[in-house]
Amino acid sequence: MRSPFRPKVLPDPRILDDHGPEIRALERRGFLRGGLSLGALTMLTGCDVGDSTAIGKALRAVSSFNDGVQAALFDPDKLAPEYPESMVLKPPRFNAYYPIEEVKPVDGETWRLEVAGLVESKRPWTRSDIAALPEKEIIIRHICVEGWDYIGQWSGVPLRTFLERIGADLKAKYVSFLTADDYPSSIDMATALHPQTLLATKYARETLPDPFGYPLRLRTSTKLGFKNPKWITAIEVGNVYRPGYWESRGFNWHSGL
Ligand SMILES: Nc1nc2c(c(=O)[nH]1)N[C@H]1C(S)=C(S)[C@@H](COP(=O)(O)O)O[C@H]1N2
Numbered sequence: 001m002r003s004p005f006r007p008k009v010l011p012d013p014r015i016l017d018d019h020g021p022e023i024r025a026l027e028r029r030g031f032l033r034g035g036l037s038l039g040a041l042t043m044l045t046g047c048d049v050g051d052s053t054a055i056g057k058a059l060r061a062v063s064s065f066n067d068g069v070q071a072a073l074f075d076p077d078k079l080a081p082e083y084p085e086s087m088v089l090k091p092p093r094f095n096a097y098y099p100i101e102e103v104k105p106v107d108g109e110t111w112r113l114e115v116a117g118l119v120e121s122k123r124p125w126t127r128s129d130i131a132a133l134p135e136k137e138i139i140i141r142h143i144c145v146e147g148w149d150y151i152g153q154w155s156g157v158p159l160r161t162f163l164e165r166i167g168a169d170l171k172a173k174y175v176s177f178l179t180a181d182d183y184p185s186s187i188d189m190a191t192a193l194h195p196q197t198l199l200a201t202k203y204a205r206e207t208l209p210d211p212f213g214y215p216l217r218l219r220t221s222t223k224l225g226f227k228n229p230k231w232i233t234a235i236e237v238g239n240v241y242r243p244g245y246w247e248s249r250g251f252n253w254h255s256g257l
């Protein structure tokens with residue numbers, strides 16, 4: 001089968017111009033262009049980055065956290081804080097690059113998850129194939145760069161388990177995603193293999209509602225909200241950097257710890 005991913009992604013400079021007004025509007029709403037605030041970092045890591053620890057000093061030393069610095073700070077074994085079930089927001093708070101009324105539900109019966117790139121098996125996956133995989137639950141904080149957050153309860157197969165099942169090259173640099181709403185996204189392999197990174201199929205123990213990514217979405221504990229693509233249709237393992245929807249519009253790719 002031909003890969004649904006484009007052979008090469010060239011960021012189109014016109015995209016930035018076309019979206020100038022949109023980006024300015026987001027900035028007015030408090031969207032933090034290009035990175036993560038210290039407050040958001042504190043919430044993701046559970047450690048007070050305003051203190052005088054080494055990490056606090058390192059973070060304050062860099063006014064804008066570039067990808068290299070963020071990748072170097074990432075600790076593959078450090079778990080993000082988890083929360084009690086009583087704190088879970090129901091329903092979760094919606095966000096996308098368009099309003100909730102414009103969500104086009106995905107038909108779970110005909111839906112297939114395509115697999116591409118450096119993997120042994122490119123067989124597409126159905127919903128029941130995915131449901132047969134081991135499931136894990138995490139209760140974590142979701143932080144959107146717009147400046148809001150909530151505690152969410154997500155279950156699904158750990159992305160690591162899925163990558164192992166498809167015989168992925170775990171030494172590859174990136175795991176990239178395509179979605180039903182044309183919202184490409186990609187993460188580094190260390191984050192993909194992190195124990196709290198899931199291909200989520202449930203929220204609060206129920207099948208994901210349509211607006212939140214049914215039938216399959218990514219849930220990372222260490223990345224900002226926009227790095228968690230919903231309505232995933234294809235996963236690629238590879239060494240070709242594919243910027244995501246917001247990264248093509250100037251946002252920092254790493255955007256997490
Ligand atoms: N496919 C897709 N995934 C997406 C988005 C989107 O527009 N399309 N928005 C992102 C942003 S900015 C956020 S904050 C979260 C919101 O997820 P939620 O609606 O489950 O809270 O989804 C992310 N994943």
Ligand SMILES: [Mo]
Nearest residue numbers: 144145225226
């Ligand atoms: Mo977001």
